[in-house]
Structure formats: structure tokens, C-alpha cells
Amino acid sequence: MKIVVCIKQVPDTTEVKINPQTGTLIREGVPSIMNPDDKGGLEFALQLKDKYGAHVTVITMGLPQAEAILREALAMGVDRAILLTDRKLGGADTLATSSAIAGALRTMDFDLIITGRQAIDGDTAQVGPQIAEHLDLPQVSYMEDLQYDEATKTFTIRKQMEDGYQILQMQAPCVVTALASAVQPRYMTVSGIVTAYDKEVEVWGADRINVPEDRIGKAGSPTSVFKSFPKQLKPAGETFEVSPEEAVELIVNKLKEKHII
Amino acid sequence: MNLAEYKDVYVFAEQRDGKIQNVALELLGKARELADALGEKVVAIFLGKNIKDQAQSLIAAGADKVLVCDDSHLETYLTEPYTEAITQIIKEFKPSILLIGATTIGRDLGPRVSARNVTGLTADATKLEISEEEKEFRMTRPAFGGNLMATILCKNHRPQMSTVRPGVMQKLTPDASRKGEIVDYKVNFDDAKISRVKIVKTVKEEKVITDISQAKILVSGGRGVGSKEGFAKLEALAKELGGEVSSSRAMVDAGVMDASRQVGQTGKTVRPNLYMACGISGAIQHLAGMEESEFIVAINKDKYAPIFNVADLGIVGDLHKIVPMLTERLKTMQK
Numbered sequence: 001m002k003i004v005v006c007i008k009q010v011p012d013t014t015e016v017k018i019n020p021q022t023g024t025l026i027r028e029g030v031p032s033i034m035n036p037d038d039k040g041g042l043e044f045a046l047q048l049k050d051k052y053g054a055h056v057t058v059i060t061m062g063l064p065q066a067e068a069i070l071r072e073a074l075a076m077g078v079d080r081a082i083l084l085t086d087r088k089l090g091g092a093d094t095l096a097t098s099s100a101i102a103g104a105l106r107t108m109d110f111d112l113i114i115t116g117r118q119a120i121d122g123d124t125a126q127v128g129p130q131i132a133e134h135l136d137l138p139q140v141s142y143m144e145d146l147q148y149d150e151a152t153k154t155f156t157i158r159k160q161m162e163d164g165y166q167i168l169q170m171q172a173p174c175v176v177t178a179l180a181s182a183v184q185p186r187y188m189t190v191s192g193i194v195t196a197y198d199k200e201v202e203v204w205g206a207d208r209i210n211v212p213e214d215r216i217g218k219a220g221s222p223t224s225v226f227k228s229f230p231k232q233l234k235p236a237g238e239t240f241e242v243s244p245e246e247a248v249e250l251i252v253n254k255l256k257e258k259h260i261i
Numbered sequence: 262m263n264l265a266e267y268k269d270v271y272v273f274a275e276q277r278d279g280k281i282q283n284v285a286l287e288l289l290g291k292a293r294e295l296a297d298a299l300g301e302k303v304v305a306i307f308l309g310k311n312i313k314d315q316a317q318s319l320i321a322a323g324a325d326k327v328l329v330c331d332d333s334h335l336e337t338y339l340t341e342p343y344t345e346a347i348t349q350i351i352k353e354f355k356p357s358i359l360l361i362g363a364t365t366i367g368r369d370l371g372p373r374v375s376a377r378n379v380t381g382l383t384a385d386a387t388k389l390e391i392s393e394e395e396k397e398f399r400m401t402r403p404a405f406g407g408n409l410m411a412t413i414l415c416k417n418h419r420p421q422m423s424t425v426r427p428g429v430m431q432k433l434t435p436d437a438s439r440k441g442e443i444v445d446y447k448v449n450f451d452d453a454k455i456s457r458v459k460i461v462k463t464v465k466e467e468k469v470i471t472d473i474s475q476a477k478i479l480v481s482g483g484r485g486v487g488s489k490e491g492f493a494k495l496e497a498l499a500k501e502l503g504g505e506v507s508s509s510r511a512m513v514d515a516g517v518m519d520a521s522r523q524v525g526q527t528g529k530t531v532r533p534n535l536y537m538a539c540g541i542s543g544a545i546q547h548l549a550g551m552e553e554s555e556f557i558v559a560i561n562k563d564k565y566a567p568i569f570n571v572a573d574l575g576i577v578g579d580l581h582k583i584v585p586m587l588t589e590r591l592k593t594m595q596k
Contacts, residue, residue: 013406094384095376121405123526124384126372129340133376138457139340141369156461161365162521163277167461174457222381222418226399228411231549237557239575241564244582248590251558251583254574258556260478260535261502261591 001054001148001172003045004108006101006115006131007038007073009066013120034069037116041178043185044146045114046077052150055079057108061089061101067201074196075188081199086206091218094122098130100216103209105135111153111172117142117179128177139175140168144182267419270296271356273347274305274319274327275366277338279312283475284362286322286432288425291389292360293323293433295398298391301357302326308346310336313443320441323433328354328446334455335448337463338366342455344373346448351378356420358398360389363424371424381415383423387530389430407526407549428474428530429553471505473522478504478535481524481551484511485540485561485580492517494584495539501591507531509541525550539580543568560584 011030034042048054057080058073060066070081082104089100105113113135115128125141132139144165145158157176159166188196206216214220240250255261270292274285285305292303305324307316309331316327328350334342347370351359359374361367363385375382387410388401400423401412415421473479480499482492492506499506508518510525524531526546536554541547543559543566551557552571559572560580569575576583 011405013408093381094372095379095381098372098376122384123403123406124372124382125368126375126382126384129369129372130376133344133373139369139373140458141340142365159365161463164463164465166463168458169461170458222375222379223383223413223415226412226414228404228409231403231407231410231545236570237573237575239559239564239569239572239577241577244578244586247560247576247578247583248587250574250576251587252590252594254556254558255535258535260556261594 001048001052001112002057002110003048003054003112003114004057004059004105004110005038005042005045005073005078006113006127007042007058007060007069008035008116008119009033009060009062009069010035010119010121032065032068034072035116035119036180037118037178039116039185040180040183041114041116041176042073042076042078043183044143044178046186047183048112048146048148049077052148057082059084059101059104061085061097070201071196072188074199074201075192076186077192080202082202082204084204084209088206088213088217091221092216093221093223094124094126095130095222096216096218096220098127099134099211099220100206100209101127102131102134103211103216104204105131107209112155113137113173113175115175115177117177125177128175132175135175137173137175138170139177140170141177143176143178146176262417262419264417264419267355267357269302269304269354269356270299270358270360271304271306271350271420272324273359273361273367273370274307275362275364276307276309276312276315279309279315281315281318282362282364282427283432283472284364284367284425284427285319287427287430288360288362289319289323290432291425291430292358295358295389295391296325299357299396304328304354304356306330306347306350308332308335308343313445316443318435320439320443321435321437324441326442326444328444330446330448332448334450337460338370339455339458339460340369340373341457342448342450343370344377345450345455347374348377349448350446351420359420359422361422361424363426367424371422375422378420380418380420380422381413383413383415385426386423387426387429389423389425403526403549407545426530428532471522473505473507473524474529474531476505476507476531477533478502479507479524479531479533479554480504480537480539481507481509481541482512482518482539483509483541483547486512487540489517491540491581494581494588498537498584498588498591501588502535504533504535509547538568538572539584541568542566543571
């Protein structure tokens with residue numbers, strides 16, 4: 001079995017702060033990490049490697065420094081790592097991103113493609129299903145468990161829903177998007193870390209993928225950002241430091257005034 | 262692509278087990294406003310099996326026209342048949358705007374439809390508007406975990422697509438006297454393609470799930486509440502107020518509260534008439550899910566807690582004392 005896991009390097013958004021003077025994001029000092037849902041997906045792939053001897057490739061599209069998460073994946077146990085990086089791919093929205101990654105995947109052999117459900121810097125959950133569409137493959141998103149039957153090459157997937165779950169089946173080749181909360185990703189091993197730096201990270205440019213230029217990068221992006229701005233919080237009301245008795249009176253009076261009680 | 266050929270605001274009217282989902286009605290309310298600003302129509306796309314008798318309720322919620330696709334392949338959601346049905350509708354009717362609820366279904370369907378039709382999709386918009394001068398469709402959404410807002414355009418591709426989370430838009434008061442058109446639409450399926458994914462079973466969780474995004478009053482607890490015993494105090498207050506209990510992420514991660522009651526970026530978006538934040542510090546991810554609430558009361562020991570920046574009434578104090586006293590006070594008031 002051959003598996004390709006698509007991963008992304010993201011800023012740890014829980015560490016992002018806003019500069020109150022300028023209203024801009026402070027990105028200095030914010031650590032870059034492997035996107036949590038992608039790491040969950042990678043763990044699913046490595047479990048299939050443990051069980052069935054699957055060959056696992058990771059691919060990421062991004063800036064050259066995204067090599068760091070590929071090294072991390074190598075240290076966790078993947079067999080091959082590819083960095084898709086090119087100025088021509090920059091400024092891409094989800095559709096152009098998925099077109100480029102699908103282009104790279106088209107040149108490879110695989111039975112299963114795993115992506116994270118969504119990345120924490122954008123929270124769109126779009127790139128996985130869009131890759132599946134470009135490759136004309138069946139997909140199941142929000143995967144929280146995955147079983148494989150070797151004889152029939154069939155995957156049985158548990159999909160999370162708001163009000164329960166679904167059990168779905170599909171045959172290779174296919175695409176799943178994984179939830180970080182479903183698995184505990186393994187740690188890098190010491191020997192893994194050492195050998196990860198001896199392994200090759202393949203660097204691919206836009207010339208390696210056969211996708212027209214009007215489908216990648218900024219030119220291939222139907223959406224554009226008109227403006228971005230820090231969130232406007234509404235003006236704060238009054239805050240009181242009073243005894244519990246007075247606090248209760250304040251609350252009751254306000255709720256009456258607002259006709260809530 | 263001739264943009265002028267594309268018109269009207271379409272809404273994917275999600276149903277589960279034949280029941281129209283609240284988010285569909287919320288989107289119809291917003292679509293009505295957008296269509297009126299453009300001088301265009303609101304069209305609901307209604308996919309399922311034996312659902313036609315409910316089409317009128319979509320008109321009552323704001324639609325001018327309902328396209329009903331009644332087909333056994335559409336009874337329960339699956340990516341391919343739904344993507345194909347919507348694609349055939351897009352090709353035939355050329356919508357200018359298409360809105361989809363950001364549920365586990367909508368967030369699976371939306372990207373697949375956008376890629377098949379080579380158009381843009383804005384994820385989880387919190388504000389949708391038509392600009393006054395250019396009559397341009399503007400979609401605003403949070404980015405970077407809610408730290409930044411971005412307004413997105415889809416200038417040269419149609420339809421202009423957006424998903425919207427449940428609870429963000431407001432539905433109209435249903436108007437049973439509203440008139441509209443109900444039209445049957447037949448979708449042609451490629452059997453080999455739609456049968457690639459099979460449903461083995463669909464399981465509804467036994468636990469009673471309260472949809473906190475529909476509650477008018479929420480008493481919400483965070484780290485300061487601490488335990489199940491602490492939440493019992495909040496539940497007593499919620500009962501007295503006729504509301505529900507919700508939670509911050511910290512208490513869900515700690516296993517004290519169920520994830521279905523979580524408010525925030527990774528939980529639900531709520532906008533109740535009253536949101537009582539008890540022992541919640543107010544991380545930006547939490548604020549993203551509740552700051553549109555009508556009236557916010559915050560009780561917290563830490564006077565520097567960021568929750569006080571969004572609260573209409575802030576109390577620096579011990580919720581473990583104040584909440585039970587408030588509950589008692591409300592009880593005596595009712596007598």
C-alpha cells in the first residue's frame with residue numbers, strides 16, 4: 001500500500017497576538033508547527049505502515065522553511081518527503097493550492113491520500129475535498145477512525161458528525177481528511193531525529209507539476225482579500241468590584257432593565 | 262465567463278432525516294436581505310427523498326423559489342450525488358451567489374462543488390453584505406484563530422460561494438402567507454461514480470444533545486467553575502432563568518463538559534439574549550464564539566480577565582458565592 005499525506009506548516013495561532021497600537025498581527029516569535037489535523041492524519045498513515053508495511057510519503061507546499069515539518073515527519077517514521085516550493089505558487093487561495101498539490105499527486109503512485117481536516121491558520125477545511133475533486137477520487141472528510149481490508153483494498157471509515165457518526169466504505173484509491181482529536185501522534189525517536197537529517201527532502205518546483213499557470217498561485221485564485229483588519233471588539237461596559245450581595249443586586253437590576261427577567 | 266448571465270441568491274437547504282436544519286432557515290434570512298439589495302430572487306436548493314411537502318416552509322422563511330430534487334440517491338447526504346446535483350443546478354440556472362451551512366455536511370460539500378465548478382469559496386463567513394455603490398458581494402470571515410478579520414471577494418468567477426456557521430445569521434419570522442414557486446428538478450446521475458462511497462450505517466448518539474446555538478439564555482462556565490459540582494451551581498441558575506448551560510474549551514478538554522456545549526472558535530457560535538460568563542477568562546477563541554450576544558454578564562475573580570472587555574456588566578468576584586445567591590434571589594422574586 002502506498003500512502004501520501006499532505007501536511008502544512010502553520011503559525012501556532014494560540015500564540016498570535018495583536019499589536020494594540022497598529023492593529024496588526026505580531027508574527028515575530030510565533031512558533032511554526034505542523035498543523036495538528038495533518039499530524040493526526042500522519043499518525044493514521046504510520047499506523048497503516050506498522051500494520052501493513054505501507055510506504056508513506058509526506059508532501060507540503062510552502063516556503064523553503066517548511067522543510068522543518070518534513071524533517072519532523074521523517075523523524076516520526078515516514079519514507080519519503082517532498083517540498084513543493086516556487087514563487088509561482090505564492091498568493092494561492094484554497095482552490096489554487098489544491099490544484100498545485102493535486103498536480104504533484106498526479107505524478108505519484110498512491111492507494112490513499114490523507115490530509116488534515118483543516119489548518120489552524122485558515123480553518124477552511126477546503127483543500128482536502130478540492131484535491132479529491134481535481135483527481136476525481138472519492139472522499140470522506142472528518143475521519144476519526146480508519147480500518148483497511150487488504151483482500152478487497154477497502155477502507156472502512158468512521159466519520160464524525162454533529163449528532164453522531166457514520167460508518168462509510170470506499171476502495172483505493174481515495175482521499176480522507178483526518179481529525180487531530182482522533183489519535184495521539186507518536187513522538188519523534190532519537191534515532192529518527194538523527195537519521196532524519198541524513199535523509200533527502202526532495203524539492204520540487206512548479207515545473208515538476210503539469211498544471212496550467214492560470215490554475216496556480218495568485219492567477220489561479222478565484223478569491224482575493226479585499227481588506228483585513230483586527231477584530232473590532234465592542235466597547236466594554238462597566239465592571240464593578242463589590243460584595244456578592246451588591247453584585248446580585250446589580251445583575252438583577254440590569255436584567256430587569258433589559259427585560260430579560 | 263459572462264458574469265451578467267449569473268443572478269439570484271441560492272441557498273443549500275440542508276435536511277437530515279427529512280428535517281430542515283436551522284442553518285438553512287438562517288441562510289434564507291440573510292439571502293433575503295442580499296437579494297433585496299441586488300433586486301434579485303432567493304432560491305432554495307432542496308435535496309432529499311419525500312421532502313416536497315416541506316418546501317413551503319422554505320418559502321415562509323424567505324425563498325422566492327424552491328428547487329426540489331426528490332431522489333433516493335439524495336435521501337442521506339453523500340458527497341458525490343449532492344455535488345453532482347448542485348453542479349447540474351449551477352450549470353442550468355447560473356446562480357450569482359450560493360450559500361451553504363458550515364456543518365460537517367456543508368464543509369464537505371462546499372469545497373467539492375467549488376472545485377468542480379472552478380469558483381471561489383469563502384469558509385465560515387460571519388458577515389455577508391452587498392456594497393452600496395459597486396453592488397459587490399463582500400464576505401468577511403475570521404482568520405488566524407479569530408485574531409484577524411478578512412473581507413473576501415470573488416470577482417470574476419461564479420457562483421460566489423460562502424459557507425456560514427450555524428447560529429451566525431438570523432432567520433426571519435416565518436410568514437406562512439408568503440408566495441413562491443416550487444419546482445421539481447431532475448438530476449442525472451452517473452451510477453458508477455455515485456456508488457464509490459457506501460454508507461454502512463449512520464449512528465445518532467444516544468445522549469440528548471441540546472443545541473446551545475438556539476438558546477436565548479446561556480449560563481456559561483470556564484476554568485473558574487472547576488468541576489461538575491461547580492457546574493451544578495450554573496445549572497441551577499440556568500434553570501431559574503429558563504436557559505441552558507454552555508462551556509469554554511478548557512472545561513471540555515478537562516472532560517467536565519460535553520463538546521456539544523462548547524462555545525468558541527472550535528465549538529459553537531452563539532448569540533443569545535443573555536450570556537453569563539462565569540469563571541471564563543475570555544481567550545480570543547472563546548470571544549469569537551459569543552461576542553455577538555445581546556447582553557453579556559461576566560463574573561470573574563481576575564479583574565484583568567479579557568472577558569471584561571466585551572462584557573456589558575462585569576463583576577469582579579467569586580462565582581461560587583454569587584451564582585447561588587443570584588439563583589436564590591430569582592427564586593424569591595418569582596414567588
